[in-house]
Amino acid sequence: MHRTLISAAVLALAGLTAAPAFSAPAAPAARAVQATTQLPREVRPIHYDVALTPDAARSTFAGKVAITLDVLAPTASITLNAADLAFISATLASGAGGAPLQASTSIDAAAQTATFTFARPLAKGRYTLALDYTGVIGQQALGLFSLDYDSAAGNQRALYTQFENSDARRMIPSWDEPAYKASFTLQATVPAGQMAVSNMPVTSTSTLPDGRSLVKFGATPKMSTYLLFFGLGDFERVTAMADGTELGVITTRGNAAKAAFALDASKALLGEYNRYFGVRYPLPKLDNIAAPGRSQFFGAMENWGAIFTFEYAILLDPAISTQYDKQEIFATAAHEMAHQWFGNLVTMQWWDDLWLNEGFASWMEGRMTARLHPEWHTALGAVGARERAMARDAFATTHPVVQHVATVEQASQAFDDITYNKGASVIGMLEDYVGAQAWQNGVRAYMREHAYKNTVSDDLWRAIEKAARKPVMAIAHDFTLKPGVPLIRVDGPACKSGSSSTLVVLTQQEFSRDVPNKKPLRWRVPVTLQVAGSNQQVRALVSAGKATVSVPGCGPVIVNAGQNGYYRTLYAPQQFDALSASFASLAPIDQLGLLSDSWALGMAGMQPAAGFMGLANAATLAADPQVWGKIVRIFGTLHGHYAGDSSRQQRFDRFAVARLAPVFNQVGWNARAGENATVANLRAELIGTLSDLNDNATIAEARRRYAGAADDEQLNPPALRKTIMAVIAQHADAQTWDGMHRAAKAEKSPMIKDQLYHLLASAGNDALARRALALAMTDEPGVTNSAAMLAQVAQEHPDMAFDFALAHIDKVNQRVDATSRSRYLPRLASGSADPATIGKLNAYAGANFAAGSRRDADTAIAGIRDRIKTRAERLSEIDAWLSAR
Numbered sequence: 001m002h003r004t005l006i007s008a009a010v011l012a013l014a015g016l017t018a019a020p021a022f023s024a025p026a027a028p029a030a031r032a033v034q035a036t037t038q039l040p041r042e043v044r045p046i047h048y049d050v051a052l053t054p055d056a057a058r059s060t061f062a063g064k065v066a067i068t069l070d071v072l073a074p075t076a077s078i079t080l081n082a083a084d085l086a087f088i089s090a091t092l093a094s095g096a097g098g099a100p101l102q103a104s105t106s107i108d109a110a111a112q113t114a115t116f117t118f119a120r121p122l123a124k125g126r127y128t129l130a131l132d133y134t135g136v137i138g139q140q141a142l143g144l145f146s147l148d149y150d151s152a153a154g155n156q157r158a159l160y161t162q163f164e165n166s167d168a169r170r171m172i173p174s175w176d177e178p179a180y181k182a183s184f185t186l187q188a189t190v191p192a193g194q195m196a197v198s199n200m201p202v203t204s205t206s207t208l209p210d211g212r213s214l215v216k217f218g219a220t221p222k223m224s225t226y227l228l229f230f231g232l233g234d235f236e237r238v239t240a241m242a243d244g245t246e247l248g249v250i251t252t253r254g255n256a257a258k259a260a261f262a263l264d265a266s267k268a269l270l271g272e273y274n275r276y277f278g279v280r281y282p283l284p285k286l287d288n289i290a291a292p293g294r295s296q297f298f299g300a301m302e303n304w305g306a307i308f309t310f311e312y313a314i315l316l317d318p319a320i321s322t323q324y325d326k327q328e329i330f331a332t333a334a335h336e337m338a339h340q341w342f343g344n345l346v347t348m349q350w351w352d353d354l355w356l357n358e359g360f361a362s363w364m365e366g367r368m369t370a371r372l373h374p375e376w377h378t379a380l381g382a383v384g385a386r387e388r389a390m391a392r393d394a395f396a397t398t399h400p401v402v403q404h405v406a407t408v409e410q411a412s413q414a415f416d417d418i419t420y421n422k423g424a425s426v427i428g429m430l431e432d433y434v435g436a437q438a439w440q441n442g443v444r445a446y447m448r449e450h451a452y453k454n455t456v457s458d459d460l461w462r463a464i465e466k467a468a469r470k471p472v473m474a475i476a477h478d479f480t481l482k483p484g485v486p487l488i489r490v491d492g493p494a495c496k497s498g499s500s501s502t503l504v505v506l507t508q509q510e511f512s513r514d515v516p517n518k519k520p521l522r523w524r525v526p527v528t529l530q531v532a533g534s535n536q537q538v539r540a541l542v543s544a545g546k547a548t549v550s551v552p553g554c555g556p557v558i559v560n561a562g563q564n565g566y567y568r569t570l571y572a573p574q575q576f577d578a579l580s581a582s583f584a585s586l587a588p589i590d591q592l593g594l595l596s597d598s599w600a601l602g603m604a605g606m607q608p609a610a611g612f613m614g615l616a617n618a619a620t621l622a623a624d625p626q627v628w629g630k631i632v633r634i635f636g637t638l639h640g641h642y643a644g645d646s647s648r649q650q651r652f653d654r655f656a657v658a659r660l661a662p663v664f665n666q667v668g669w670n671a672r673a674g675e676n677a678t679v680a681n682l683r684a685e686l687i688g689t690l691s692d693l694n695d696n697a698t699i700a701e702a703r704r705r706y707a708g709a710a711d712d713e714q715l716n717p718p719a720l721r722k723t724i725m726a727v728i729a730q731h732a733d734a735q736t737w738d739g740m741h742r743a744a745k746a747e748k749s750p751m752i753k754d755q756l757y758h759l760l761a762s763a764g765n766d767a768l769a770r771r772a773l774a775l776a777m778t779d780e781p782g783v784t785n786s787a788a789m790l791a792q793v794a795q796e797h798p799d800m801a802f803d804f805a806l807a808h809i810d811k812v813n814q815r816v817d818a819t820s821r822s823r824y825l826p827r828l829a830s831g832s833a834d835p836a837t838i839g840k841l842n843a844y845a846g847a848n849f850a851a852g853s854r855r856d857a858d859t860a861i862a863g864i865r866d867r868i869k870t871r872a873e874r875l876s877e878i879d880a881w882l883s884a885r
Contacts (some may be wrong), residue, residue, distance in 0.1 A: 001164055001358065001415065002300040002313065002335045029081075036176055036350035038408070039113070042075040045175050045182040046126075047219075051172070053189040054232060056146055056157050059137040065172055067129045076121045078129060081169035081176035082107070083143070088132040090116045095126035102800055112166075113409075114173055131173055139783045140817040141295040145232065147677045148782065149750040150291035151234075152254060157275060158233030160291050160308060164301055165351060165415075166408045167819070168225035178224040178347050179454045186230065187216040195235040197250055199228060199305040201285050220304065221282060222452045224347050229303035231289050242267040243274050248287040251315065252750075255290065258315035261326065262288055268372050277341045278444035279451065284615035286340070288333065290314045292750035296791060296827075297415070297820050300332050302339030302361075309336070311751050320721050320752055323680040326593025327376055331365045331642070338364035346447060349454040351411035356457060357403045358415065359423015366424065367803040376677045380626045381391035383563050383592045389422035390568070390600065393485050394513040395862045396856065401426065401480040402457050409853045412819060418483075423567045426479045432537075432564040433475070433526045434468035442467035464627045475541075480524040486567040487511040487606075488521045488542060488559055492576050495554035502531055504557050506540070506547045511568040513604050513866050520545075530561035532582045537561055556582055570601055580614055580832035588624035591615075595630050602874065609874045610881035616659065621666055625678035628663055629685050635660065636689045638878065641871055642832070648879060655691045655882055660686060669701065671719060684723045691727040698769075702727035722755065729759035730796075737768050745780065754788075757781045762794035769797045777811045790828060798831035806844060822849045826860035833867040 047068040054061040063085075072819035078092075090103040101464060103116035116129065138145040141162040148157050161171060167177040188601050192213050194259065200218035208214055220228070236256045239248045240263055247266045249259035274280050274877065283305040290311045313332045329641075342364070343357035362385065370379045392398055401423050405411045431439040442464035450459060461473040492505040506527065508521035525542040531553030540549045551557050556578035559569045571579065579586070579594060586594065595615055602609035616631045635656040642649035664686045667679060690698040702724045709716035716724055728736060737760065744756035761772040775781065776789035790812065794801035805812045807827055816824045822845075831839050838861050845857035 001298050001302060001339075002361075003239075004306075004333045009422065017467075035744075036352070036405075036871055037179065038111075039081070039177065040075070040079050041176060042073045043069055043071055043078050044176075045069045045080075047182055048172065048174065048184045050172055050184060050186045051188075052186065052230065054137065054144065054159055056137065056159055056232070056322060059139075059146065061144060061171070062134050062315055063131075063172065064133075065174075067131070067174075068126065069129055070126055071122050071124050073284070073607065074121050077106060077115050077117040079113050079115040080173050081112055081166070082133075082173040083109075083112040083167070085114070085133045085135045085170070085173060085199060087114065088134070089130075091130045092116070092118065092122070093128045093130070095128070100130075107847045110742050112169055113371045126129075127198075133173065135686050138170075138818075140815075141293075141298070141784070142817055142819055144166045147291055147293045149252065150748045150753065151252065151750075152748060153234075156234055156252065158231070158235070158252060158291065160231045160289070161229050161252075161303075162295075162301055162308065163228060163303075164226040165411045166226070168228055171230075172225070172228070174217050174225045176225045178226065178351070179349050181222045181224055181338075181347070181452065181454065182218045183222050184228055185217065186228075187214060188230065189231070191731075192738055193234075195233055195237070195250070197229075197231045197235070197287060197289060197306060199303060200283065201246075218284075223304055223344060226300070227304045227344055229289075229306040229308060231291075231308070235289075237287070238263055240264075240267055242270045243280070245270060245281055245283070246285040248285065249314070250287055252290070252292060253312075255311070255315060258317050259288075259290065261316040262290075262314050262329060262333055264336065265330050269334055269337045269368060272368060272372065273337060273341065276440065276443075277447050279341065279345065279447045281340055282345065282475055283340075286337075288314055288336075292754075293483065293782065293876070294754065294788055295784065295817060296787045296821075296824055297817060300336050302336045302343055304340060304344040307336045308879075312754065315748070315751065317560045317751050318718055319749075320718060320755060322719055322722060323677050324684065327373075327378065327677070327681075330373065331369055334365040334368040337359045338368070342445060344450065346450045347454050349456050351405040351414055352402055353455070354405075354411070354414045355419045355423035356455065356460065358420045358791050359401065359427055362420045362424035363427040377624075377626070380589050380592055382425070383589065383596060385421040386425040386563070387596050387600075388417050389420075389425055389566075390485050392513070392859070393418040393422055393483065394511055394600070394604070395859065395866070396512070396515050397447075397858045397862050399482045399855070400483045407850075407852060409819075409822070409850065410855075411855065413823065413855050422566065423480075429479070429564050429566050430464070430472060430476060430524060432528070434472060434560070436465060438462060438468035438470075458620060475526065477525045478525075482521050484521055485511040486525050488525060488527060488567050488569050489521075490557065490559050490569060490571045490575055492572075492859050499880065500554065501552050502554055502557055504529060504549050504551055504559070506542050506549060506559070507885050508542050508545045511600070511604070511606070514862055516605070525563055525565065525567055526557060527567075528561045530558050530578065531555045532558055532852070535586060535806075544793070547624070558586065558590050558594075559592055561590060562587075563589050569593070570596050570606060573607075576607065576611060580611075580618060583615055583618040584620050586626050591619070591623065591627045592630055595627070595634075599634055602869055602877075605873065609877035613878065613881050621662060625667075625682040629678075629682050632660065632682070632685045632689045636692050639689075641867070641875060648875070651882060652878065653695075655885070657690060657695045660690060661695075663880055664690065664698075669705075671717075671718070680719060684720070687723050688726060690729055699727060699731055725755075725759055726762060729762040731765050732763050732768060733746070737763060738772070741775075754785055757785045757789055758792055761789040762796070764795065764796055765823060766800070769793050769800060771806075773801065776815075777808055783815055787812075787817075787824065791824075794828040794831060798829055799834050799837055802829040802832065802837060802840070806840065822853050823856045826856040830860040830863050831867075832864050833871060834864075835868060838864055 019466050049066040051064040087105045091100040093100045101118050106115045135721045143159050146157050187199050188196050192668050196215040198217040199220050203218050204216045206214045235250050236253050237248050237250045238259050249263050287308045294310050299313040338361040342360040446463035461476045465472040487509040489507040495502045527540050529551045530537045532762045534553040535551040538551050598611040601607045604609050667683045705715040747753040763769050776786045829837050845854050
C-alpha cells in the first residue's frame with residue numbers, strides 16, 4: 001500500500017484480543033511454528049469459489065461462496081470472519097460423500113465473526129462450506145465500495161474493493177488473516193456494457209436471459225485474502241506486453257490518454273523487478289486500476305495482478321500535472337509493483353511484520369526511481385524518508401519496526417512512518433553494510449525459499465546473513481526490535497603532526513525530543529566516516545556504546561558520509577564549526593545530512609538552535625536544488641513556529657525572503673529548455689514558501705499570471721498551474737474564493753474538481769476557512785473529498801478544524817473511512833500549539849478510543865507539547881542569531 005496519504009483501517013475490533021502474539025522474536029523458531037490468529041485453529045481454507053451480484057444503485061450485493069477447507073481437529077463449529085453480512089443459508093458437504101449438513105449461524109458483530117454450528121462434531125478431513133449471503137456497498141474505501149464522479153456523460157458510479165488490512169470479510173466470509181492463504185475463483189453478474197476486473201484475466205463472458213453479463217475470472221495463485229480485488233464500471237483499458245506479461249491501466253471512460261506514462265513505467269519496472277528478484281512475475285497480467293476520489297490514509301493498494309490507485313496518484317493530466325506529480329506517479333507504480341513480490345508472493349505471517357511489505361516496497365521505490373530515471377536525481381530523497389521516520393521515532397510514543405499487534409485496530413495503526421520510512425532506511429543501511437550484491441543474493445534466496453508462503457523478519461535476516469557471510473541479524477534486531485533513534489556523538493578529531501589520518505572518538509547515545517534524560521538504549525551502529533574533501537571512506541561498527549576510528553586524511557570528519565545510516569550525528573562544537581566552514585564543498589547528500597541533523601538537534605536543545613541558520617547562510621547559489629529545497633522547507637516551518645507573534649514572525653520572514661530571493665531570481669518563474677527536474681521542483685517549492693512568508697512580489701506576480709491566463713496561456717503553464725492556484729487560494733478574498741467555488745462546481749474532470757475543492761480549503765483567511773469547513777459537510781464536494789477538505793483546513797488552522805470536527809462529529813464520521821476515525825481526528829489537531837487542544841484531544845480519545853488504540857492521539861499530543869516547547873525555548877536563539885546580523 002502506498003502512503004500518498006497513509007493507509008488503513010482502525011475501528012472495528014478495538015477490544016478483541018489475539019491468540020498469543022510475539023513482537024520481538026527472541027526465539028525465531030518458536031515464532032515460526034505458532035502463528036498469530038484471532039480465529040480458532042481447527043479449520044484451514046484451501047480454495048474460495050465466489051459468485052458476486054452487485055447492485056450499485058441500491059448499494060447492496062448478493063454473494064455465494066463455496067469454501068474448500070480442511071478440518072484439522074474434530075470440531076462442532078466453524079468460525080470465520082464476516083462483517084456487515086447477512087446469511088441466508090449455510091451448508092457443509094463432506095469430501096467423503098453423504099448428505100450436506102445444515103448449519104445454525106450466529107454472528108458476533110463486535111468480533112466481526114460468524115460461527116456455523118452443526119448437529120454433530122465434524123471429523124478431520126476435507127469439506128466444502130457453502131454460504132449464501134448479502135452485504136452492503138459502502139461509500140468509503142473499505143470492503144466493496146462505490147465512487148461517484150462527474151463525466152462528460154453525466155454522473156457515474158463505479159465499484160472497487162479495498163481489503164487491507166482486514167476488510168475482505170465485508171465482501172466474502174473468510175479467514176481474513178494473512179497466514180490463511182488460499183486460492184480464489186470469482187464470477188460476477190454485472191450490467192451489460194460495464195467492465196468487470198479482478199486479479200486474474202477474464203476466462204469467459206456470457207449474456208444472461210435478463211440481459212446482464214456473467215463474467216468469470218481465472219483462478220488466482222495461493223494468496224492472502226487482503227489481496228483479492230474486484231472492480232466494475234464504465235471503464236476503458238490500455239495495454240502493453242512486457243517480459244511475457246500483459247500490462248494494463250484501467251481508467252474511467254475518457255481518461256485512457258492520461259495513462260500512457262504509468263503504462264510505460266510499468267513496462268520498465270516489470271523487467272527490472274524480474275531481474276532483481278530472480279523470480280519472474282507469476283500472473284499472466286498486471287493491471288493498474290485508476291479510480292476517482294481519494295482516501296485520507298492511502299493512495300494505492302497492491303492487489304495481486306490488479307493494483308488499485310486513485311487517479312491523482314497514477315494519471316498524468318497535461319492540464320495540471322507537475323514534474324513532482326510525474327515523479328510521484330512513478331514512485332507509486334514502483335512501490336506497488338515491488339509488493340507483487342514482497343507482500344504478495346511472500347507475505348508476512350502476521351501484522352507484527354508488516355514492515356516486510358511496506359519497508360521493502362518503500363526502499364525499492366526509491367532504488368528503482370534512481371535507477372530508471374537518473375535525470376531526476378532522486379537519490380537524495382532517501383535522506384527525506386529517514387527524516388520523516390526520525391521525526392516520529394524520536395518521541396516516547398514511537399514503536400519498534402517489528403511491533404506487537406494484538407487487534408485489528410492496532411494492525412491498522414501500524415501503517416505509519418516507522419513501518420514505511422524507518423523500515424526503508426534500515427534496509428538501505430543494511431544493504432550498504434553487507435554490499436548491494438550480497439543483499440540481492442539474499443533477497444533472491446528468500447524469494448525462492450518462501451514463495452507462496454508466510455514469513456517473519458528473521459527469515460529474511462537468515463537469508464541475508466547466509467548470502468553476505470556477515471553477522472547481520474544482531475544489527476537488524478537492534479534496529480527493528482528496539483524503538484528510537486541512535487545518536488552518535490563525535491569527539492576528539494585530531495590529526496597528529498606528520499600523520500596522514502584523523503583519530504575520531506564515537507560515543508553512542510540516544511536522540512529524544514521528549515525524554516531528554518532517558519537512559520539510552522544500545523544499538524550496534526554501522527558508521528561510515530570520511531574527511532571532508534577526501535574520497536576515502538572508512539566503515540566501522542559502534543558496539544557497546546563506543547568506538548575509536550582512524551580516518552584517512554586530515555581535516556573535519558563527516559560521520560554518516562553518504563547518509564546511509566539510521567542515526568543522528570552530534571558533533572563537538574569545534575568539529576561542527578569546521579564542517580560549517582567547509583559546507584559549500586561537501587557532497588550534496590552530506591550537506592542534506594548536516595542540515596537535517598543540525599535542525600533536529602537544535603530544536604531538541606542538544607546543540608545551538610542557530611546552528612542550522614549558519615549552515616543555511618553558508619549555502620551558495622550553486623548548491624544542489626534539493627539542498628535549497630531542504631532550507632526552503634525549514635524556513636517555512638520556522639515561519640509557522642512564529643505564528644501568533646506578528647512582529648517576530650515578520651522579522652524572520654524578512655530574513656528568509658532576502659535569503660531566498662537570489663535563489664528564486666536564479667531559478668525564475670519560467671522553465672528553461674533542458675533544465676533539471678530538481679530545478680522545476682525547487683521553483684514550485686520556492687513560490688509556495690515565499691507565498692507562506694507573505695512575500696508581496698511573489699503573491700503579486702502569481703495574481704498577475706492567474707488573472708492574465710485567459711489571454712495568454714504561457715502566464716499559467718500546466719507545470720505551474722497548481723502552484724499558482726495554491727498562492728491565489730491561500731491569499732484569496734471572498735470574491736476570489738467564490739470564483740474558485742463556481743469553477744469547482746462546474747468542473748467535469750474528477751482530478752481537477754478534487755484539486756479545486758482542495759484549494760478552497762487552503763485559504764489563510766479565517767472566515768473563508770470556516771466557509772470551507774461548512775462546505776465540506778455538504779454533499780457537493782463528494783464524500784471522499786469532505787475529509788480531505790477538513791484536513792487541508794487543519795494545515796493552516798488546526799484548532800479551528802479540530803473544534804469544528806468535534807462540533808459536527810456525526811457528520812464527520814459519515815465522511816471518514818469508518819475504520820480510520822481514531823487516526824483522522826488526532827491528525828486534525830496535530831499541528832496545534834494550543835495547550836487547551838491537548839485537553840480536548842485527551843477527552844475525546846478517552847471517550848472514544850480503546851486503551852490500546854490511542855497511538856495516534858498520544859502521538860498528536862506529544863507533537864503539540866513539543867511545538868509549545870519549541871516556541872518557548874528555541875525561537876529566542878533564532879531571534880538572537882537574527883539580531884546579531
